[in-house]
Amino acid sequence: MNRSVRTSGFIWILPALVVSVGLIYYCIGYTGFISTLKWDGVSPNQLSVGFANYVQVFADPVFWQSITHTVAFFLVSFAGQVFLGLLFALLLHSRVRGAAVYKVIVFLPVVLAPATMAPVFRQIYAPDGQFNGVLKGVGLGFLQQPWLGQTSTSLPVIISIAIWGGTGVAFILYFAAMSQIENEILEAARIDGAGNIRTVVSIIWPGLRGTTVAIAILTAISSLKTFDIPWLVSQGGPSYSTEFLGTMIYREGVPLNAVGYAAALSVMLLILAVTIAIVLRLGGRERGAVNV
Amino acid sequence: MSFRSRRHSRPLALATALAITAAALAGCSSTSSSTASGSATSGTVRWWGWTPDQNVATNLITAFNKKYPKIHVTFKKVPDQTFGAALRPALASNVGPDVYNLLVGGSGASATIFGSKSVDLTPAMTKLRGSNWKTGLYPAGITDFTVDGRLVAAQVGKVAAGFLWINKDLFDKYNLTPPKTMSEWVSVCKTFRSHGLGCFKEGVDAAGFEVDTLHSIADSIQPGWWTKVIAGKAKWTDSTGVKMWQVWKQLDTNGILDPGALGIQQYPDANNAFLAGKAPMVQMGTWYRQYTSKPNLAAALSAAGVPSDTKQITMVPIPFPDVAGSGNTPGLFGDPDYALAVNKKSKNIAAATTFALWVSSTKEGQQVIANNLDEDPVLESVGADVSKLPLVDVAVQTPYLNTLAKQGGNVTQPRLANISPLLDESIKNAASTVLGGQASPAQAAATLQSSAK
Numbered sequence: 001m002n003r004s005v006r007t008s009g010f011i012w013i014l015p016a017l018v019v020s021v022g023l024i025y026y027c028i029g030y031t032g033f034i035s036t037l038k039w040d041g042v043s044p045n046q047l048s049v050g051f052a053n054y055v056q057v058f059a060d061p062v063f064w065q066s067i068t069h070t071v072a073f074f075l076v077s078f079a080g081q082v083f084l085g086l087l088f089a090l091l092l093h094s095r096v097r098g099a100a101v102y103k104v105i106v107f108l109p110v111v112l113a114p115a116t117m118a119p120v121f122r123q124i125y126a127p128d129g130q131f132n133g134v135l136k137g138v139g140l141g142f143l144q145q146p147w148l149g150q151t152s153t154s155l156p157v158i159i160s161i162a163i164w165g166g167t168g169v170a171f172i173l174y175f176a177a178m179s180q181i182e183n184e185i186l187e188a189a190r191i192d193g194a195g196n197i198r199t200v201v202s203i204i205w206p207g208l209r210g211t212t213v214a215i216a217i218l219t220a221i222s223s224l225k226t227f228d229i230p231w232l233v234s235q236g237g238p239s240y241s242t243e244f245l246g247t248m249i250y251r252e253g254v255p256l257n258a259v260g261y262a263a264a265l266s267v268m269l270l271i272l273a274v275t276i277a278i279v280l281r282l283g284g285r286e287r288g289a290v291n292v
Numbered sequence: 293m294s295f296r297s298r299r300h301s302r303p304l305a306l307a308t309a310l311a312i313t314a315a316a317l318a319g320c321s322s323t324s325s326s327t328a329s330g331s332a333t334s335g336t337v338r339w340w341g342w343t344p345d346q347n348v349a350t351n352l353i354t355a356f357n358k359k360y361p362k363i364h365v366t367f368k369k370v371p372d373q374t375f376g377a378a379l380r381p382a383l384a385s386n387v388g389p390d391v392y393n394l395l396v397g398g399s400g401a402s403a404t405i406f407g408s409k410s411v412d413l414t415p416a417m418t419k420l421r422g423s424n425w426k427t428g429l430y431p432a433g434i435t436d437f438t439v440d441g442r443l444v445a446a447q448v449g450k451v452a453a454g455f456l457w458i459n460k461d462l463f464d465k466y467n468l469t470p471p472k473t474m475s476e477w478v479s480v481c482k483t484f485r486s487h488g489l490g491c492f493k494e495g496v497d498a499a500g501f502e503v504d505t506l507h508s509i510a511d512s513i514q515p516g517w518w519t520k521v522i523a524g525k526a527k528w529t530d531s532t533g534v535k536m537w538q539v540w541k542q543l544d545t546n547g548i549l550d551p552g553a554l555g556i557q558q559y560p561d562a563n564n565a566f567l568a569g570k571a572p573m574v575q576m577g578t579w580y581r582q583y584t585s586k587p588n589l590a591a592a593l594s595a596a597g598v599p600s601d602t603k604q605i606t607m608v609p610i611p612f613p614d615v616a617g618s619g620n621t622p623g624l625f626g627d628p629d630y631a632l633a634v635n636k637k638s639k640n641i642a643a644a645t646t647f648a649l650w651v652s653s654t655k656e657g658q659q660v661i662a663n664n665l666d667e668d669p670v671l672e673s674v675g676a677d678v679s680k681l682p683l684v685d686v687a688v689q690t691p692y693l694n695t696l697a698k699q700g701g702n703v704t705q706p707r708l709a710n711i712s713p714l715l716d717e718s719i720k721n722a723a724s725t726v727l728g729g730q731a732s733p734a735q736a737a738a739t740l741q742s743s744a745k
Contacts, residue, residue: 239724254380256714
């Protein structure tokens with residue numbers, strides 16, 4: 001490629017470069033700068049504290065609680081979404097009447113804004129809400145409890161909402177990936193005597209490994225960024241039992257006006273997100289699952 | 293020739309770039325002047341606040357426009373929990389509100405932080421009310437909204453808390469009298485629950501309303517201790533502090549507090565349940581008095597999505613019970629509520645100042661505030677005439693409201709003014725851990741004392 005071609009190419013990518021560098025990387029750099037300050041985000045007085053905010057992050061028990069919740073959230077929501085997404089994809093790949101309607105029903109939660117659904121879930125899981133009503137209705141009244149008002153049940157409630165909202169994506173990805181599996185392979189398996197379960201375990205599931213890795217990456221990153229559901233449904237409580245990095249950043253940055261500390265948490269979040277994405281990507285490659 | 297022109301074009305390009313940069317920077321900073329701009333009697337004023345309710349703001353603006361018809365005021369209500377998040381970038385930009393609410397203490401748009409972005413209203417106040425402008429205004433509201441010698445906002449009203457609101461219809465229906473002690477409260481709640489109702493609904497979630505309940509409990513144990521401990525003149529680990537957490541826990545174990553308080557939000561959950569007639573008791577302050585008025589209650593029910601044909605409740609204020617059994621009936625404690633700040637970057641500073649000062653410091657504006665019932669006026673010469681208000685039940689509610697007005701005049705303790713966001717968060721955590729069983733009252737007191745240090 002000669003110089004003129006390279007120059008003209010540079011011009012073509014310039015707008016995207018300006019936007020990405022200007023908006024994204026500048027913001028990241030600025031956040032990094034703020035993370036070295038003790039600042040309320042409004043006052044003209046900014047006190048430089050070096051890496052003190054990062055030291056405070058590592059000493060903060062709520063930070064470690066948030067990390068623990070994020071890991072639990074990722075593991076359970078990933079497993080739930082994969083299981084349900086795969087199940088629905090398998091069912092709808094068989095000849096089901098009204099499959100199009102079912103697809104819409106399964107995917108619908110993905111397009112519903114969490115802000116819209118949060119009050120609904122607050123009502124469903126309220127002490128006098130529908131979930132307790134159903135439990136009582138089916139003779140399980142002894143299980144009724146204030147689901148969002150207990151540290152022992154609030155996180156599972158948040159995870160259940162995330163699974164409800166995210167299964168549609170897993171379903172669509174699996175459904176599309178299953179369409180790529182050659183019919184001849186499936187027919188050969190049948191001829192060799194493989195039943196439904198055997199076909200799923202030995203033929204379909206291995207063929208979906210790349211998709212599963214993609215879902216893992218998406219779920220991991222969304223777990224790290226989780227904010228809307230825990231904040232709108234339980235505000236990170238009670239007693240930080242549904243605190244995630246996102247809610248912690250908001251709590252520190254807005255109500256507590258510790259913008260410098262919140263920026264340090266944001267940088268930690270970025271580092272974790274990039275690290276996990278790289279690890280999962282490399283893990284997927286090692287298994288030969290790059291064709292996502 | 294071409295070589296020469298290229299040599300000359302480089303400095304020219306550099307100069308042009310510098311000029312453009314300078315112009316851009318000048319453009320960015322041109323609106324940061326804090327000098328009064330625009331006309332004081334005409335223009336557009338955009339007002340942001342978490343309070344008052346939309347219909348109350350409309351009343352206020354309508355009355356204002358009778359005197360200043362050429363100032364067009366729009367009110368944008370932002371939920372209190374997100375107000376600070378919305379305000380911070382808005383004030384950093386050049387298109388933020390002209391007038392915005394500020395408060396003292398607690399978590400939110402506090403005067404000490406967001407006041408740095410507002411105009412010093414002292415000269416305008418002096419011009420309006422003379423050199424003795426402070427005379428006749430609520431002194432705490434002047435002190436609390438003066439930061440570094442600047443009057444960063446003009447107080448609009450004052451509020452008090454430290455009592456309960458009850459649904460009188462439900463109490464009458466089950467022949468119950470307002471509880472005065474813990475045992476009476478327990479008995480009342482047993483009756484309500486036996487009829488499938490809740491009892492005392494409170495959200496111990498994020499907004500910090502449990503602070504009012506804790507303050508009342510502390511006052512029933514030892515009046516004034518709460519104010520001392522907030523000021524650092526007593527310890528959370530004192531016997532009063534530990535007992536306060538014990539009583540707090542008893543509200544739950546004795547069946548007074550509705551289940552799931554840790555997952556309930558005061559707004560909208562407790563508020564909507566009470567106004568819709570589903571919860572017999574809540575702890576709210578004098579701002580809740582506005583819903584004794586039929587139109588205000590109708591507007592609140594409509595905003596809460598309650599069917600319009602729902603029967604309006606007869607709500608009345610009662611003293612907080614002597615839950616400690618020490619013979620002390622807790623009194624009221626209060627603060628200036630919100631104040632109006634004028635954005636330094638506003639293009640209509642003069643008109644915005646006219647509006648802020650008319651609401652806060654003129655008889656006409658303060659009379660509207662008084663008549664709206666959600667705030668007590670800060671101008672001493674103004675008061676609400678309850679007899680002219682469209683109460684839900686005039687005969688029942690009037691005596692209670694008159695008593696409340698008398699008590700409101702005897703407030704000696706601040707409510708949130710001296711509580712920093714961090715202390716507010718620590719108190720909330722202690723309240724959650726005691727209620728949730730993760731900490732004993734003594735442990736919570738010790739943790740709080742440690743945080744307060």
